[in-house]
Each structure stands twice: as structure tokens, then as C-alpha cells.
Amino acid sequence: MKIGGIAKEYIEVETRNELLQVLKEKENVFILGNGTNTLINDETLETTFISMKEFSYIDEKSEGVVEVGAGTDFSELIDYMEKRNYTGLENLAGIPGSVGGLVFMNGGAHGTEIFDAIQCVEIIDENLVLRKVEKKNIEVSYRTTEIKKKKWVVVSATFVFEKGYKKEIVDNYRFKREQNHPLNEPNLGSTFKNPNGYFSARLIIEAGVQGLKVGGAEVSMVHPNFIVNKGNAKFSDVIELIARVKKAVKEKSGIELEEEIIIVDK
Numbered sequence: 001m002k003i004g005g006i007a008k009e010y011i012e013v014e015t016r017n018e019l020l021q022v023l024k025e026k027e028n029v030f031i032l033g034n035g036t037n038t039l040i041n042d043e044t045l046e047t048t049f050i051s052m053k054e055f056s057y058i059d060e061k062s063e064g065v066v067e068v069g070a071g072t073d074f075s076e077l078i079d080y081m082e083k084r085n086y087t088g089l090e091n092l093a094g095i096p097g098s099v100g101g102l103v104f105m106n107g108g109a110h111g112t113e114i115f116d117a118i119q120c121v122e123i124i125d126e127n128l129v130l131r132k133v134e135k136k137n138i139e140v141s142y143r144t145t146e147i148k149k150k151k152w153v154v155v156s157a158t159f160v161f162e163k164g165y166k167k168e169i170v171d172n173y174r175f176k177r178e179q180n181h182p183l184n185e186p187n188l189g190s191t192f193k194n195p196n197g198y199f200s201a202r203l204i205i206e207a208g209v210q211g212l213k214v215g216g217a218e219v220s221m222v223h224p225n226f227i228v229n230k231g232n233a234k235f236s237d238v239i240e241l242i243a244r245v246k247k248a249v250k251e252k253s254g255i256e257l258e259e260e261i262i263i264v265d266k
Contacts, residue, residue: 033098070100086161
């Protein structure tokens, strides 16, 4: 989003032991993946940011059983699926972000969620214990998980794939994202979750706030569920714009929009 302040600390960890050590020693930490859906305050922050970018690997344990590090770019996993002729997550093609980030929030698109292909997730829990949790033992719902609610740290995820990669689906969704999303401007991806039975984009259009601006932030004319930085947007601009959009949608439809983005405000 090209918005952000000065971190208290920024730490890149390379091993699980380093990650555990930092989590034990530091307070007010934020795990940073690719930051694609994260709005960060542009003032001086009291947050220690921990980068997981070194946890980027794809390890095939057996035929179709693949362990992927949390810092791996999701597009790399899609490319690996093509190379190995695996199917299961093609509908998510084009979603920006890290595998850890998508697992954390149960990212999805077009009727598919990342947890559809997951066997287990390696996490560090609230007691700072590193362990693997089977999917059946993790509470998962639309764009949220027990992992997010309890602020666990995703270290890796193990996927189970079948054969039959669908290249035409990947090409189609990647092309549609390029055409229908404002990828040429800094953005946070989908700002709001889709309420049950509705599309946030349609609600925003019907409320008459597509194109609404606050400072350098604008509700995108390409896709109304995206807020874009027109060049000089501040954190406060985006926060106020989000509030105005929610208010307008509430007044028009009676529906309360809920943010999908992650906000780091101090």
C-alpha cells in the first residue's frame, strides 16, 4: 500500500529456534509475510516486525504430500502444482501474498479456500510451543481461522494434492485479476469481506461511494472493494475512507461491512 511508519524493530528469522527465541524475548510482535493485505500506521510504532521471508521452501514428503514454508509466495506454490501436475487450488491463482498469510486468514476465491487442500499446519501457539495441528482440529470459517483468533504463528503448511492440474483455470483467473483489479496502483487487495449472500463490491456501488476520495486514498474505479493509494495517501486517509464506506453501505442496505484487511495501528 506504500503506507507505513517507523518500526520499533524489524527482525528476519531464518530458523524455527530463532523464531521461538524472538517470540519469547519480544513483546507486541507482528508476523510479516508479504504485507499485501496489511495497512500499517505511518507514525512511530511500538511494534516489532518479524519477517518470515526466509521460511520459503517447498518440500515434497511423498507423492502429492507437500510441505510449504509460511514465507513462500503463493504464486510459487501454484507454479509448483503445474510442474508436478497437481490440482486443488487453481481457483486461488493470482491471489497475492505468502502461503502463511493465506493459511492464517483462510484465503480463498471462486468457491475454493486454501484449507480445502491442507492436511495439517505447523504453528507456534499462545504458549510458545511449536507443534503440528491436523486440519480437523483447527476451527476454520470464511476468511478467518482459530489460528488468527488465537494469534498463533504459521510456520508451515502441509498440502495433499491429486493429479490433474487445470492450467486453463489458472490462466483465466490470473488474467481476470490483471484486468479487473487495480494492480497498477498500490492497494490492499479486498478491503472488506463479502457478507453472507452479498458481494461487498456491489453494496459499495449501490451505496454510491465508488470513486470516493479522502486525501490520497480512493475507492477504486476499477474494483470498488479495493482502496488505492493515488500517490500521497496517509494512514488516516485510508481509515477515514473505510469508515465512510461502511457508513454509506449501512445506511443504504442495512448491512455492516467487516474489514478483510489487517490493520497495524501502533
